[in-house]
Structures are given as structure tokens and as C-alpha cells.
Amino acid sequence: MAFTGVRVLLCLLCVVHASLQQQSPPKKKPAKKDATSSAAIDEIKQQIEDILQELSLLKEQQALQTVCLKGTKIHGKCFLAVNEKKSYHTANDDCISKGGTLSTPLNGDENDSLYDYMRKSIGQEAQVWLGINDMMSEGSWKDVTGTNIKFKNWETEITTQPDGNRSQNCAVLSGTANGKWFDENCRAEKPFICEFNIV
Ligand SMILES: [Ca+2]
Numbered sequence: 001m002a003f004t005g006v007r008v009l010l011c012l013l014c015v016v017h018a019s020l021q022q023q024s025p026p027k028k029k030p031a032k033k034d035a036t037s038s039a040a041i042d043e044i045k046q047q048i049e050d051i052l053q054e055l056s057l058l059k060e061q062q063a064l065q066t067v068c069l070k071g072t073k074i075h076g077k078c079f080l081a082v083n084e085k086k087s088y089h090t091a092n093d094d095c096i097s098k099g100g101t102l103s104t105p106l107n108g109d110e111n112d113s114l115y116d117y118m119r120k121s122i123g124q125e126a127q128v129w130l131g132i133n134d135m136m137s138e139g140s141w142k143d144v145t146g147t148n149i150k151f152k153n154w155e156t157e158i159t160t161q162p163d164g165n166r167s168q169n170c171a172v173l174s175g176t177a178n179g180k181w182f183d184e185n186c187r188a189e190k191p192f193i194c195e196f197n198i199v
Helices: 002-023 031-070 088-097 108-121
Strands: 072-074 077-086 127-133 170-174 181-184 190-197
Touching (some): 077 088, 077 108, 088 190, 108 170, 108 190
Parallel strands (some): 127 190
Antiparallel strands (some): 072 077, 077 190, 127 170, 170 181
């Protein structure tokens, strides 16, 4: 699809080039004709802009498809595991550079899906960063956009998470605790899972 777009774009560029060549020398042509060809060029320019927009959209869709194929797809989003240990900030930057964010489950179903995918892709007893932290204000847990989270899944049966106060401001999902969350030191290095919204 993208190649077709490029080919159409090239053809249009040829047309624009030809039109510009036809225009010269402009002095000999009547003013009315100049206005007509200028309008035609504007129209072609607009068409090229539209094609470029469509092309970038196609590229985005293609990238997203690749992510979903490599990772896993749930309702409204795809997860892609990165099995390399990184600090919270580095992991967050890595997801952003891939066009996503650190995974942030919004409800129990999403948390279960993320937990299942983590066990399959990273390990049964792994811990992965979530896109959730209380760096700005102690005890006020926010997602990567700075919005207060509504869904929480802290481990509270054996321990009373979050319990790290100011020394632990980033959240992880734990495989050993059946997908429950713990707060952790943001500088700790953990694998992570990026999420990508499907539009
Ligand atoms: Ca804290």
C-alpha cells in the first residue's frame, strides 16, 4: 500500500514539474491562463499533501500491526514485551521511542491479560514496570500522562503495598504475586512491557 502511495506521489511530482515547465516563459501567456494553471498547481499541491498524510497514516498502521503481531493484542491496545532490564525512566523513554507507553492496566481484565503475557514472554516470576508512579506527590499514584489512576491492584494480603514511601515511587506488576502490584525504587532495573493504543 505504501509503495503505491509513493508511486502516485512521484507521478504527481512529474505533473507539477511539467506544469511548471509549461508555464515558462510566462510573459507570453494571457493572464487568465496563468491564473488557471496556478489554480491547477495549488490543487496538485493539496493532493500531494493529502497523499503524504495518508502515507504517514499507513506507516503508523503498519508499525502498529507489526507490534501487535510480535506482541499480543487485547481490546483497544497491544502489548509488546522488552526483556531487557532498565530503570523506570529508561524503560519509559524506550516505550515512547517505540510510539507507545509503559503498560498501564485500566481494569482487572487488562491486568490479567498483562500478567498472562508477561509470564509467557518474560517469565513466570518476573516483575515488570508499569507506567504508574507517585514521584510528583507521595501516595498520589499517577499514569505517565500525570492523571490519577482509577484502577489499582496493590498486593495487600501478605504485605501492605505500597509500603516504600518516598524511597519507592514506581510500580511493578509481580509474577510471583499473581499479577498484584508493588512499589519499587525507580532506579531499580526491571524488564517492561510497552502498550500501544489501537485507534
Ligand atoms: Ca512512594
